[in-house]
Structures are given as C-alpha cells and as structure tokens.
Amino acid sequence: xxxxxxxxxxxxxxxxxxxxxxxxxxxxxxxxxxxxxxxxxxxxxxxxxxxxxxxxxxxxxxxxxxxxxxxxxxxxxxxxxxxxxxxxxxxxxxxxxxxxxxxxxxxxxxxxxxxxxxxxxxxxxxxxxxxxxxxxxxxxxxxxxxxxxxxxxxxxxxxxxxxxxxxxxxxxxxxxxxxxxxxxxxxxxxxxxxxxxxxxxxxxxxxxxxxxxxxxxxxxxxxxxxxxxxxxxxxxxxxxxxxxxxxxxxxxxxxxxxxxxxxxxxxxxxxxxxxxxxxxxxxxxxxxxxxxxxxxxxxxxxxxxxxxxxxxxxxxxxxxxxxxxxxxxxxxxxxxxxxxxxxxxxxxxxxxxxxxxxxxxxxxxxxxxxxxxxxxxxxxxxxxxxxxxxxxxxxxxxxxxxxxxxxxxxxxxxxxxxxxxxxxxxxxxxxxxxxxxxxxxxxxxxxxxxxxxxxxxxxxxxxxxxxxxxxxxxxxxxxxxxxxxxxxxxxxxxxxxxxxxxxxxxxxxxxxxxxxxxxxxxxxxxxxxxxxxxxxxxxxxxxxxxxxxxxxxxxxxxxxxxxxxxxxxxxxxxxxxxxxxxxxxxxxxxxxxxxxxxxxxxxxxxxxxxxxxxxxxxxxxxxxxxxxxxxxxxx
Numbered sequence: 001x002x003x004x005x006x007x008x009x010x011x012x013x014x015x016x017x018x019x020x021x022x023x024x025x026x027x028x029x030x031x032x033x034x035x036x037x038x039x040x041x042x043x044x045x046x047x048x049x050x051x052x053x054x055x056x057x058x059x060x061x062x063x064x065x066x067x068x069x070x071x072x073x074x075x076x077x078x079x080x081x082x083x084x085x086x087x088x089x090x091x092x093x094x095x096x097x098x099x100x101x102x103x104x105x106x107x108x109x110x111x112x113x114x115x116x117x118x119x120x121x122x123x124x125x126x127x128x129x130x131x132x133x134x135x136x137x138x139x140x141x142x143x144x145x146x147x148x149x150x151x152x153x154x155x156x157x158x159x160x161x162x163x164x165x166x167x168x169x170x171x172x173x174x175x176x177x178x179x180x181x182x183x184x185x186x187x188x189x190x191x192x193x194x195x196x197x198x199x200x201x202x203x204x205x206x207x208x209x210x211x212x213x214x215x216x217x218x219x220x221x222x223x224x225x226x227x228x229x230x231x232x233x234x235x236x237x238x239x240x241x242x243x244x245x246x247x248x249x250x251x252x253x254x255x256x257x258x259x260x261x262x263x264x265x266x267x268x269x270x271x272x273x274x275x276x277x278x279x280x281x282x283x284x285x286x287x288x289x290x291x292x293x294x295x296x297x298x299x300x301x302x303x304x305x306x307x308x309x310x311x312x313x314x315x316x317x318x319x320x321x322x323x324x325x326x327x328x329x330x331x332x333x334x335x336x337x338x339x340x341x342x343x344x345x346x347x348x349x350x351x352x353x354x355x356x357x358x359x360x361x362x363x364x365x366x367x368x369x370x371x372x373x374x375x376x377x378x379x380x381x382x383x384x385x386x387x388x389x390x391x392x393x394x395x396x397x398x399x400x401x402x403x404x405x406x407x408x409x410x411x412x413x414x415x416x417x418x419x420x421x422x423x424x425x426x427x428x429x430x431x432x433x434x435x436x437x438x439x440x441x442x443x444x445x446x447x448x449x450x451x452x453x454x455x456x457x458x459x460x461x462x463x464x465x466x467x468x469x470x471x472x473x474x475x476x477x478x479x480x481x482x483x484x485x486x487x488x489x490x491x492x493x494x495x496x497x498x499x500x501x502x503x504x505x506x507x508x509x510x511x512x513x514x515x516x517x518x519x520x521x522x523x524x525x526x527x528x529x530x531x532x533x534x535x536x537x538x539x540x541x542x543x544x545x546x547x548x549x550x551x552x553x554x555x556x557x558x559x560x561x562x563x564x565x566x567x568x569x570x571x572x573x574x575x576x577x578x579x580x581x582x583x584x585x586x587x588x589x590x591x592x593x594x595x596x597x598x599x600x601x602x603x604x605x606x607x608x609x610x611x612x613x614x615x616x617x618x619x620x621x622x623x624x625x626x627x628x629x630x631x632x633x634x635x
Contacts (some may be wrong), residue, residue: 006056006058006059006081006082006170006173006241007058007059007060007061007080007081007082007202007241007242007243008050008058008059008060008061008080008081008082008083008084008166008170009060009061009080009082009083009084009109010022010060010061010083010084010085010086011083011084011085011086011100011101011103011104012085012086012087012096012097012100013087013088013091013094013095013096013097013100014096015088016086016087016088016091016094016097016117016118017086017088017117017118017153018086020117020153020154021084021086021115021117021151021153022048022060023048023153024153024156024159025048025050025060025159025162025163026048026049026050026051026060028048028049048060049231049232050163050166052163052166052167052170053163053164053167054167054171056167056170056171057231058082058166058170059202059231059241059242059243061080061202061243080109080202081109081110081111081170081173081241082109082111082112082113082166082169082170082173083104083109083111083112083113083143084112084113084114084115084166085097085100085101085104085112085113085114085115085143085146086114086115086117087114087115087116087117087130087134088116088117088118089116089117089118089119089121089122089126089127089130089150090118090121090122092130092133093130093133093134093137097137098137098283099348099349101137101138101141101143102281102283102349103340103349103352104141104142104143105141105142105143106279106281106338106340106349106351106352106353107338107340107352108142108338108354109142109143110142110143110173111143111146111169111170111172111173112142112143112146112169113146113147113149113162113165113166113169114134114138114146114147114148114149115149115151115162116130116131116134116148116149116150116151117151117152117153118152118153118154119150119151119152119157119158120152120154120155120157127150131148131150134148135148146169147165147168147169149161149162149165180205180206180240180407180408180409181205181206181263181264181267181409182203182205182206182207182208182212182214182240182262182263182264182267183203183204183205183206183261183262183263183264183267183268183334184199184201184202184203184204184208184244184246184261184262184263185201185202185204185259185260185261185299185300185301186199186200186201186256186257186258186259186260186261186262186300187200187201187202187258187300188200188201188258189253189256189257189258190253191253192247195226195227195247196226196247196248196249197223197247197248197251197252197253197255197256198245198246198247198248199245199246199248199256199260199262200243200244200245200246201243201244201262201300202241202242202243202244203238203239203240203241203242203243203244204240204299205240206240206264207237207238207239207240208225208228208237208238208244208246209225209228209236209237209238210225210226210227210228210236210237211224211225212224212225212264213264213265214246214248214262214263214264214265215262215263215264215265215266215267215268216251216255216256216260216261216262217260217261217262217263217268217270217332218260218261218270218330218331218332219255219260220270221251221255221256222250222251222265223248223249223250223251224248224249224250225246225247225248225249226247226248226249227246227247228244228245228246228247229244229245230242230243230244230245231243232245246262248262258300258301259299259300259301259302260301261299261301261332263332267404268332268334268407269332269333269334269358269359269404269405269407270330270331270332271327271330271331271332271333271358271359272326272327272329272330273324273325273326273327273360273362274324274325274327274331274333274355274356274357274358274360275310275322275323275324275325275355275356275357275360275374276322276323276324276325276339276353276354276355276356277320277321277322277323277353277354277356277374277378278307278309278315278320278321278322278323278341278351278352278353279320279351279352279353280315280316280317280318280319280320280350280351281317281318281349281350281351282317282318283317284317284350284351285317286317287314287315287316287317288307288314288315288350288351289313289314290307290308290309290312290313290314290323290364291306291307291308292306292307292344293305293306293344294306294307294341294342294343294344294350295341295342295343295344295347296325296327296331296339296340296341297339297340297341297342298331298333298337298339298355299337301331303327303328303329303330303331304327304328304329304344305325305326305327305328306325306326307323307325307341308323308324308325308326308364309321309322309323309364310322310323310324310363310364310365310366311366322356322366322371322374323353324360324362324363324364325339326362333355333358333407334355334358334407335355335356335357335358335377335406335407335408336354336355336377336380336407337354337355337407338352338353338354338355339352339353339354339355340352341353354378356374356377356378357373357374357377357389357392357405358405358407359393359405360392369388369391369392370392372384372388372391373385373388373389373391373392376388377406382406382408382412382413382416383416383420385406386402386406386413386416386417386420387416387417387420387422387435389402389405389406390402390422390433390434390435390438391435391437391438393405393438394435394438394441394442394473395434395438395442395473395475395476396423396425396432396433396434396439396476396477396480396484397432397433397434398430398431398432398433399413399414399417399431399433402417402433417433420433421436422434422435422436423435423436423439425480425483425484425487426483427477427479427480427482427483428479432477432480432483442472442473442476442484443484443487443488443491443493445472445473446468446472446484446485446488446493446494447488447493447494447503449468449471449472450463450468450493450494450501450502450503450506451503451506452471453468453471454502454503454506459513459545459547459548461500461502461514461551462495462497462498462500462501462502463500463501463502464499464500464501465478465481465482465485465496465499465500465501466478468481468501469481485501492504498554498555498558499558513544513548514548514551514552514555516544517542517544517548517549517551517552518552518555518556520542520544521538521542521549521552521553521556521562522556522561524538524541524542525538525556525562525570525571525572526572526574526575528572529571529572529575530571530575530576530579530602530603530604530608530612531604531605531608532569532570532571532572532608534568535549535550535553535567535568535570538553538570553570556570557570560573561573563576563615565611565612565614565615566611569608569611571608571612576612576615579602579604579612580616580621582601582602583598583601583602583616583621583622584621584631586598586601587622587629587630587631588631591630592628592629592630593622593628593629594627594628594629595609595610595613595627598612598613598629613629616632617629617632619632619634620632620633620634621634
C-alpha cells in the first residue's frame with residue numbers, strides 16, 4: 001500500500017487493561033515474560049500487529065503502566081505515530097495517566113485515540129462523567145480532541161468502533177523520514193542459536209536491507225545485516241515506521257545493548273552535550289535551577305546529565321527556554337529529536353524538549369549569531385539554520401558536514417548554501433563554505449598570531465604552517481588552512497616560503513642572518529667534501545647560533561646544494577655526485593664492490609662511506625647483497 005508504515009503505542013495507568021485490550025484487538029498476548037504473566041503487570045515492552053478495517057496494518061507497542069517502569073514507557077513511546085491512551089472507566093484518570101500523557105505531549109506524538117476500558121463494570125452515566133474528565137485532561141496537549149471510545153476487552157463491546165477510530169486517525173498520519181539515513185533505537189537484544197545476535201526496535205528513519213553495513217552508536221562498532229523480519233515475516237527490505245528485527249553478523253551479543261542505535265555508518269554524531277529547547281512541566285511545584293541533575297531519556301537510552309539554562313538562572317513551572325544538556329555518558333542524537341527529562345531522585349517526569357544543535361561549544365550564554373541559529377532550528381527554518389551553522393561554528397564546512405551537523409539529508413541544505421552569500425574555498429574536489437564575518441575573523445586571527453610569534457621569536461624566520469594552524473584554530477582541516485593561507489598571502493598579510501609562514505613586515509633581521517649563514521656555509525661545506533663537520537663545528541667556524549645553522553642547512557638541503565645523510569651529517573651535493581659517478585664507473589668495470597673498496601676509491605673514511613653507500617642503495621644506484629654491492633637500476 002502507498003500508506004506509510006505506522007506504529008501504535010499504548011499508554012496509561014497500571015491495571016487499566018492495556019495488555020488485555022491489545023490481546024483483544026490483535027489476538028496476540030504482548031506479555032512475554034513469565035513474571036509478567038504471574039503478576040499480571042507489563043514489565044517490558046510487548047509487541048503485536050493490528051489489522052485495521054481499511055486493510056492497513058500497524059505495529060503495536062504495549063508499554064508498562066507502573067511508575068517503576070516509566071523508563072520502558074518512554075522507550076516505547078519514542079518513535080510511535082499514534083498513541084492509544086487507555087483509561088479504565090471504573091478508576092478514571094490516575095497519576096500514571098497524567099505522567100504518560102505528559103510524556104506523549106513532550107515527545108510530540110501528534111495523534112491519538114482514548115480507549116475507555118472496563119465499561120462492563122460501570123453504568124452509562126458514569127462513562128459520560130469520566131469522558132468529560134478526559135476531554136479536560138487532553139486540552140492543550142498534542143492529542144487534544146482525540147476520539148474517546150468506550151470499550152470492554154472482556155465482552156468485546158466497542159472493539160469494532162475502536163479499530164475504526166484508530167484506522168481513521170492513522171489515515172491522516174504522516175509518513176516517516178524515508179529519505180533520511182537509516183536509524184533504529186534498540187529496545188531488545190538477544191541471541192538465537194545458529195543465527196547469532198538479534199536486535200529489535202522501531203525504524204525511525206530511512207530503510208534497511210539484507211547485507212547493509214550498519215554501525216552501533218554511540219560505541220562505534222560495525223556489523224552487517226544478515227537477515228531481517230517485520231512482524232515475524234522474513235523480508236529483504238524494511239522501511240521507516242516498521243517494527244523490525246535485525247540479525248546482525250560480525251557483532252557479539254555483548255557488543256550491543258538496549259539503548260544503542262543501529263544506523264547507517266557515519267550518519268550520526270556522538271555527543272556528550274547538545275543544545276535544546278526545553279519545556280518544564282506546569283505541574284511542578286518549584287522552579288528548575290540551572291545545573292539541575294536529571295535523567296535524560298532519548299530513544300531507548302537513559303543517561304544522567306545536567307540542564308544548563310542559557311537565558312535564566314531558573315525555569316518556572318510551565319516555562320520554556322534554551323538549554324545545553326551536559327551528559328555523563330554519550331548519546332547519538334539528531335536535530336529535531338525529542339527527549340524526556342526526569343528528576344534525579346526520586347524519579348518523576350519533570351519536562352522534556354527538542355534537540356537543536358548536536359555539536360555546540362561548551363557555553364551557558366548565547367552570542368547573537370548563536371541565538372539566531374537556535375531560533376532558526378526551533379522554527380524549522382532550515383535555510384537560515386544551514387547558513388547560521390557556519391556563523392555559529394566560525395569555521396569553513398562542506399555541504400556534507402553541515403547536513404550531518406543538522407541531521408538532515410545533504411540535498412536539503414545543498415541549494416541553500418549554494419545560493420547564500422558565503423565565502424567559498426576550493427579544496428581539491430570539494431567546496432568549503434564559510435560565513436564572511438567568521439572568515440574575516442580567521443584571517444585577522446592568523447595575522448595577529450603571526451605577529452605574536454615574531455614578537456616572541458625575533459630570531460625566527462617563520463613558523464611551520466601546522467604550528468600556526470594550531471595557534472589560529474586547531475579544528476581547521478589542514479588542507480582548508482592551506483587554502484586560508486593562500487588567501488592571506490594574496491592579501492599581503494602572510495608570506496609562504498621554504499615551508500614556513502612569516503609576516504611580510506617581520507623577520508627581516510632573522511632572514512638576513514639566515515641568508516648570511518647560508519652564504520658562509522656553502523663554500524665551507526664544499527671545501528670539506530666527503531668529510532663533513534658537525535653542525536656544532538660548522539656553527540663555531542662561522543660564528544653563528546647552532547639553531548640558525550640548522551635552519552640554514554635545511555634550506556640548503558631543500559635547494560639541492562647540500563645532501564643530508566643524518567642530523568649531524570651534511571655533504572656538498574657536488575662531492576656526492578662525484579662519488580656516485582666513481583662508484584658507477586667502478587661497478588661497470590668490475591661488477592661488484594665492497595665498502596672498503598669504495599672507501600679507498602673515494603678517499604673517505606668508514607664513518608662516512610657507509611652512510612653514503614646506504615644513500616646510493618636507497619636511490620637505486622647500487623644494490624646490496626650482504627657485504628657486496630652491484631649496480632642498481634638507476635645509474
């Protein structure tokens with residue numbers, strides 16, 4: 001069918017008949033653990049398949065209602081498309097009813113149906129009174145106005161009407177993010193004899209197929225999908241919105257756990273913090289102070305963290321605001337994901353929010369351009385967000401990097417970046433985009449750091465490019481920094497020469513000293529021939545600092561005037577060429593040569609002849625076999 005694959009999730013207070021209702025609707029008992037059957041209480045998530053009058057089928061996630069199992073409830077509610085809020089007619093609205101509804105609202109579940117169960121235990125007048133209470137309860141939530149269907153799992157009354165109501169609500173539900181990379185939060189992991197590791201979960205986005213490579217987040221291990229099932233049926237491919245079981249090859253049972261995310265390799269960012277728009281529930285009695293320690297529920301994972309508010313020292317009940325969530329364990333969130341926060345101890349739901357920036361700097365106050373980015377993300381202005389991200393990061397980025405940071409498909413942001421007024425750097429085959437103001441700041445920082453280097457190192461002729469990059473911003477890709485240097489050189493604020501960077505208005509005296517050292521070294525090294533002096537001896541002879549002599553020698557080596565065969569061994573290039581020719585001529589006549597023969601031939605000592613011969617071996621001029629050398633291929 002063209003209709004999207006959808007998931008129905010139950011919610012409601014303990015003993016209000018969720019599992020019995022799922023069993024009556026689907027014919028499947030969602031309570032799978034012996035303990036659940038003994039106690040009559042759902043402890044873990046249960047799964048079933050619901051066939052609807054239209055021919056559509058939905059996956060059903062039955063979640064626990066007891067307060068102790070709210071963690072499982074959050075895991076089940078995350079990723080559902082339609083919620084079935086179950087309220088028993090004889091009890092009415094109860095504490096977990098309210099908490100489950102708050103979680104549904106915070107997670108932004110857009111559609112729902114209320115099943116008013118156990119109507120066989122009450123009269124019609126009581127049913128109407130409870131229905132009025134429910135309408136008031138739903139007011140202002142994401143499922144306000146949801147149909148309320150009286151039903152009895154025991155007698156079967158109302159089951160047909162409930163199926164019809166679910167079918168109608170599901171007809172208007174939106175399709176999942178089929179164009180996004182595959183992502184599946186794991187809610188169960190087990191091993192099947194002869195098959196290996198199996199995980200189950202609701203496929204949040206994209207699609208998965210047999211033989212696809214997958215990555216386990218946040219741990220980073222990888223495997224391959226050996227086979228997959230949807231509702232117990234073997235399939236070749238599964239699309240977003242389906243309940244899926246994946247048999248994964250290449251990973252042991254202990255390499256995956258509940259709370260991990262199975263996704264396309266390289267498609268998610270592992271984060272120990274993220275920026276968010278947080279809602280603090282109006283039912284709370286005290287303000288939530290910045291730095292409050294909380295339990296963060298994202299997908300099927302729960303971690304501890306702190307809420308650092310960005311606009312105030314505290315949120316009053318019912319208020320919202322920007323915050324950075326600092327986590328004690330990593331998550332792999334994506335832009336626009338929903339999450340729940342529960343108090344540290346004792347635990348109850350106090351709020352939730354939506355993920356905005358998954359790679360923010362550590363901060364508690366927002367600069368204007370950072371606030372503009374979060375405003376764009378909250379309002380889903382993706383064009384402004386793509387451009388704003390470059391200003392917030394203050395670094396050049398590729399289309400792929402921007403898309404990954406926002407958790408969007410590359411095609412979504414590509415056109416926006418191409419049409420915006422941005423600086424473009426061509427690095428190899430890729431284009432890197434930068435915010436103009438941020439780019440000018442980088443150039444200004446580069447010039448400032450160059451001047452500071454020269455002030456601190458007056459005898460230096462320049463600084464290595466990578467060392468300068470670390471002073472400007474170590475996050476810059478080395479190739480991108482090279483492109484930035486090229487722009488700096490064009491503008492006359494940097495000079496690139498001999499592998500170093502210097503400021504054009506600095507290092508003149510150092511350059512003159514180095515030039516003088518090179519001029520003095522060239523005839524001295526030529527005179528020494530194949531018996532070179534050490535660096536310290538050379539420095540003493542010309543009356544220069546050894547560090548300066550080393551730099552001068554490095555540039556002479558780069559120019560080809562000197563051959564370096566060790567840190568303290570520098571030969572005149574002409575003398576080395578002459579020695580090479582003598583050895584080639586000797587081998588052409590005699591066929592082989594020993595080190596002692598080469599020593600006598602060249603007139604050098606063993607101290608120098610061995611490094612020379614090894615140098616000729618490396619060049620392919622000679623070929624060594626034990627103590628004997630013959631002519632190589634490169635004569």
